[in-house]
Amino acid sequence: MGLRMKPQTKQSRRRQALNTELEGGKVRGCCYLRSRNAVVILLSILALSANVFNAESAATLTKYVSRPSWKPRGGTARIPNFADVATLNPFMAASDWDLHAIELLYDPLVTQAPDLEYVGRLARDWTVSQDGLTWTFFLYENVTWHDGTRFTAKDCVFTFSVGLKNKLGRFADIADWVNAVEMSGNYTFIIRMKMPYAPLLYVLGRPLSPRYIVPEHIWSSLDATRFSNLDNPIGTGPFRLSEKKAGQYVKLKVNEKYHLGRPFVDEILFPIITNGDAMLLVLKAGEIDCMVWTIPYATVDQMKKEKQPNIVFDEWAETGGRYLIFQCSRYPTSEAWFRQMVAYCINATDVVNTIYLGYALPGDTAWIGPSFGKYYDPSLSKEKVYPYSLAKAAEILDSHGFKDVDGDGWRETSNKTKMELTLYSPTVEYDPQRARWGEMLANGMTKAGVKVSHKPLEWNTLMGYSDQGNFDMLITGGGASIDPDVLYEFYHSGGSRNKRQTRYSNPSLDTLIESQRKAVTESERVNTVKQAMQIISKELPYLQLVHQKFVYAHRTDKIDGWIFGPAYFTVENYCTFMNIYDVSLVKPTTTRAATTATTTQPPSAGGMGMETIVLALVAVAIVVAVMYYAVKKRK
């Protein structure tokens, strides 16, 4: 069975009085006050003034990767990729399918573990100065690149310089915040910020797209924006490239000298399987070890009834959401009361149960959902703040003078102007759920007397409209950062999405969002974020309707040791790859922690499935046709 992590870790018993936490990662607090003795207090104050918080280590990999003696080395894990690996350039890769391979070839300074803790990969420890401006990373000293060259802080300086200067990938998030990067000796890397920047650790270590470090001795002579890096990528990661066949597969082999310990499997094979239905059949046949594409809900329910052995389902609620964007530069969607009225026109619980078949959570009016841990406020859920009520919607419209003056069945604006709004959404072919609740919302608004037409659009066209702000209301959505600084992008008047999409502006909210970014203590940050959330919930430039759940699966009869948690949408993550092992190589006399039953027979469909019925009908039809022709021929 996989090891499942809770989203929140417990406070260390050793750290109590002063713990400085920035953005979910732990930055060391230094003081532990037992005595009210003045000398102790004085010493504590002096210690606090020091430029370094405590040197307590970050969460280490040993928390997630167990190395008992019975765990064998060897074997191949078969992890499908939904598309070809187009590039192994960490600066330019944007696709999940490229990044899954890059994640194992390269290391970032830190990585976020499935339980949202931060694990050092190239950095064994790190500190932040009291003013929040200087981040110091103490690097492992036994790291080598795959070509044998020693890794040093010079590589970090080089990587950050290239990324920040060209604003490549997620480096763009911090390009305007970093003052300088430098090294102090070979194994200390320093980032100097222009202002305190609470989300830094998240940017450096976010799942799948952290800031990977590249070798200076190879990349210094290359154009980072033009280098595919497909031929012989040199990283520090736990695996190295063994074979790559375009459109067919990628094979990685273990890095025996990996500084954090050799992974247990010898190889990872990423076969390219471009069809989600076929991928599920391949999983059921036992030819791959996990799904990396979401399983349709109805299929999940059917598979659960079939009770197939050795297949475990992994449900993941997205960190972002499926939401509606209001165009706040157009009337009447520019008015907060109108946006609230729209929120009353749809029942999120109904949507969860009927459209998502229970595989979703109702959305939150202030964006921050359950996966944000201590920042989350359940009282701000959509169902609590704006429960479905067409009567309430009508009341709001009436109170603002939006009435049907000419008797055509549609409300006009308060100055008696005709009003017709457009609601864009993805098509049914692209995303049937969003298309359907778009229809539901349009119907709700129609019943409240607002003339609205629902128009599904092809995805890239929808994105174009969204990016240009060319809409009244537009449904989109997806995964997003699980750091509260995500509010900047969506709600700050200078936020990239806000500027292009919703164009909402609120100076008070801007100030709060800027403050949370610069907060030096966690409690300050939590408090500031929650104040911002109150404003957002009332202003509602985005209506987040649901957090969709995605269901994946993995097998346990060939490979085990899977690790899953809220930071990752599948079991395919760094901690898993460091922990998994080949079950067939476990010696029979040893006892292992996994308790799954093993079988060498791939599971059958079991029961009278639809395909069996169809086959039977076709067989009967053929027999009847043959008999008919035989009889006719005799006559």
Added chain:
Amino acid sequence: MARLGFLSFLVRKAISRVAIFFIVITFVFIIPRLLPGGAFAYLIENPNVSPETRGTLVKIFGLDRPLWEQYVAFMKELLTKGNLGISFRYLKPVSSIIVEALPWTLLLVGSAMVLSSIMGVILGALAAYYRGKRTDSIVVNTLMTMRSMPSFWLGMVLLLVLGFHLRWFPLYGAYTYGKEQGILEAVGDILRHLTLPLLTLSLIELSTYTMIMRSTTLDILGEDFILTAKAKGLPEREILFKHAVRPGILPVITILSINIGSIIGGAMITETVFSYPGTGKLLYDSVFMSDYPLTLGIFSYITIVTLVATFVAEVLYGRLDPRVRVG
């Protein structure tokens, strides 16, 4: 004189083909850049990159320059160096990407084309010869049924029944990935993996060739020379396959020559269902991900192949049917 006339014909045709090629790639250059959404629209909701990345990539790849400037730069590279450009996504020369994927597409789509055209000619001829009888009825009804099936659905049914339940054929890929094999074993492995996608494509395309062949053969069977052949007492098989099929095959060759260009880009759905590596999926992804050079590169290959194939077909016409003279 006849030879000079033929040469003149070849030169005229070649010049017109070159002109058509440049017109087509000009259109293919411009149209993706005008698609709704703009370049790299698919990155807008991508959490792996910053929202600014889209703008950064537009600048890196020169897409913020005026369209005419981009076109001139592209043409200069093409005409002076024969260079189709660098893929935005792969960061490699476009030609190398296409060449890597092409063999599998040629194998799959080429085989399907050959198989379906040969079977189409035979079945179409038989259906025409036995028009109104049971053979004709079975052939036409079966093929119409198969034609009305979506290729995705047909592929999934074959995958489910023959691949998953019966385990007769593999479920994905061009061969068993990561396995060391000898030459004979590898050939067998490739053929096993090829069977289901080949069957899917062939069954869908079979009806086109069959119905065309049936239609032209019906016309030819009414000709006087066929009556003469029957009067001479020639066997039915000889009348059909020697005298009727040969002239009747011309439209099939025309369709084949037009379809040959689609070998390169035309099996996207089948490649996706069976996870078969090829240029069809490559083309679809390049359009979706605003990889303009790769889109243009694939269409260039399609255009060249189509133009060459239709040219060859025109020349072959004269060989196959003496009534048609070239030049």
